[in-house]
Amino acid sequence: MSSPTVRISVIQIEPSKFALSTQMITASEEAVIGGIEGMTGCLQYFAGADEETASITLITLWDSLGGAREMGQFRPLLELEKRLTELGARVEHSIIIGAKLRRLETVLPSRRCGGAAR
Helix, strand or coil: CCCCEEEEEEEECCHHHHHHHHHHHHHCHHHHHHHHHCCCCEEEEEEEEECCCCEEEEEEEECCHHHHHHHCCCHHHHHHHHHHHHCCCEEEEEEEEHHHHHHHHCCCCCECHHHCEC
16 A cells, blocks of 8 residues: 655755756746656645755655655756756755654644644
């Protein structure tokens, strides 16, 4: 049985190259984001850029571990990451399997936006 899976990618960018990096990401947005959202098993995609920490965070929710792993092989994303690392960025990936999140919920109750407990 497959578990819902969260994939988190954090890109740490040289602060002096943050604007250039975000321009590169915006220019590749259609191919990268459109491709990811069209992948089998992708349930949701979130992305955010924080100039203060010079970082970009990508979060995707998948219906299984296989989909999350497939994203790691997606050529447009790999090419973008290569260009960013050539500018000095550091890319980190984490895959969190949903079953582990459910077990953690018993220790740390999850919260919905607005503070309403689940």
